[in-house]
Amino acid sequence: MVVRERIAGGLSPDEIDRIFHGLADATRRDIVEQVLREAQSISTLARRYDMSFAAVQKHVAVLERAALVTKQRRGREQLVHGNPEALQRAARLLDDYERIWRHRVRAIEDVLAEDALARDPEERT
Amino acid sequence: MTVIDVRKDPQALTLTFVAEFDAPVEQVWQVWADPRRLERWWGPPTWPATFVEHRFVVGGRSRYYMTGPEGEKAGGWWRITAIDEPHRLEFDDGFAGEDGEPNTDMPTTHATVTLEPTGSGTRMTTVTTFPTLEDLEKLAAMGMEEGMRLAMGQIDAVLAG
Numbered sequence: 001m002v003v004r005e006r007i008a009g010g011l012s013p014d015e016i017d018r019i020f021h022g023l024a025d026a027t028r029r030d031i032v033e034q035v036l037r038e039a040q041s042i043s044t045l046a047r048r049y050d051m052s053f054a055a056v057q058k059h060v061a062v063l064e065r066a067a068l069v070t071k072q073r074r075g076r077e078q079l080v081h082g083n084p085e086a087l088q089r090a091a092r093l094l095d096d097y098e099r100i101w102r103h104r105v106r107a108i109e110d111v112l113a114e115d116a117l118a119r120d121p122e123e124r125t
Numbered sequence: 126m127t128v129i130d131v132r133k134d135p136q137a138l139t140l141t142f143v144a145e146f147d148a149p150v151e152q153v154w155q156v157w158a159d160p161r162r163l164e165r166w167w168g169p170p171t172w173p174a175t176f177v178e179h180r181f182v183v184g185g186r187s188r189y190y191m192t193g194p195e196g197e198k199a200g201g202w203w204r205i206t207a208i209d210e211p212h213r214l215e216f217d218d219g220f221a222g223e224d225g226e227p228n229t230d231m232p233t234t235h236a237t238v239t240l241e242p243t244g245s246g247t248r249m250t251t252v253t254t255f256p257t258l259e260d261l262e263k264l265a266a267m268g269m270e271e272g273m274r275l276a277m278g279q280i281d282a283v284l285a286g
Contacts, residue, residue, distance in 0.1 A: 020138075026226050094133035094140050094261075097253060101142040102167075105128055105249075107166030112148040115155070115162075 015067070022066035027051075028059050032068055036082030039072070045080065129248075138255040146247045150240045153209035153247040157181075157238065164189065172199065177225070183208050187216075188225050202227050206235075214238040232260030 027049055034040060034048070045088055046056040060080055063121040071078045130143035146153050156162045157165040160179035168174035172191040179187045187203035200221030207215035215238070220231035237252045 096128060097140045098131050098142065099129075100132065101140070101251065101253075102128060103169060104166050105142070105144040107170075108144075108153075108249075109127060110133050111162050111165050112146055112152060115152055116148065 014118070018066035019068060022063045022068045025062075031056075031059055031080070032063060032082055035069055035080045036084060039079040039081045041077045041079055043077070074123055130233050138257070138261060140253045142251045142253075144249050145243060146244055146249060151211050153240050153249055158183055158210075160187075174201075181205065181208070182222075187227045188221065190221075192226070198223070198229075200225055212240050232256055234260075 023032070030049075031045060034045065042056050042060060043053060046053045049056060060069060060071070063080075064071060068083055070081045070083055072081060073079075102117070127144045127146060128131075128142070129145055130141070132141040132143075133139075134141070156166065158181050160176035163179065164174040164176050167176075167189070171194050174189050175269045176187060176189040179189075181187075183205055185205045187205070188200070190198045190200045192198055200223065201219065202221045202225075203216045203218050203237040205214070205216045207213065215236065216217070217233050217235055218235040220228040224226045233256065235254045235256075237250075237254075239250045241248045241250075
């Protein structure tokens with residue numbers, strides 16, 4: 001499938017695991033959300049969460065390994081940037097399944113519509 | 126459009142799919158309980174499913190195969206883990222080899238189906254749980270085989286028609 005080839009082309013199972021691990025924590029999810037909007041320094045993020053610099057740095061490192069964020073130096077500071085592409089790839093795995101269910105629901109509708117017409121007298125259970 | 130909500134939870138590895146049908150709960154239950162109805166929607170249009178066994182009781186096993194455009198066959202099985210007719214159904218869903226026996230190399234997903242009456246019909250919620258992320262990836266590969274690609278093209282044709 002085209003969609004699948006795009007996924008496989010971009011990510012190994014290990015990479016996917018790191019993405020999901022990266023997103024498995026509420027603070028990290030929030031960091032991703034924040035830096036997708038605007039690149040931010042770790043010290044700015046640390047103020048937001050009332051956490052130590054080191055603690056936020058750890059979270060950012062996990063996200064960095066998952067390629068969900070990147071760090072770029074600006075003067076003396078490191079700015080954390082979001083990587084929307086990696087998130088999209090993760091979501092795409094579940095999108096495949098969504099598509100299957102969308103199709104099934106339409107087919108169920110057809111079955112029910114026919115039932116309503118026929119009122120099948122010998123329903124098999 | 127009857128699909129009212131789709132929730133994807135990458136942390137819990139679940140896909141929740143909510144749809145509403147213009148039919149009473151008992152009738153929607155039948156599309157799961159009756160193998161002749163079930164096989165009309167479970168597989169993609171070009172890979173219709175045939176249920177050769179469908180023991181719709183707790184602990185019961187279902188066996189099915191899907192037939193592709195070239196006559197190729199892909200097998201699958203269910204094991205029903207909970208039934209509360211006509212409101213709730215849970216089952217494990219896996220792949221089967223040519224002999225119809227479960228293929229233990231392939232991942233198994235778990236599905237929970239809930240049917241609730243609404244003012245005008247039935248709300249059906251299906252939650253599919255994937256055991257691990259690696260399994261999800263594997264299944265994305267399997268489920269999206271050739272047949273599925275064709276199926277997607279066909280949906281558009283059906284909708285246009």
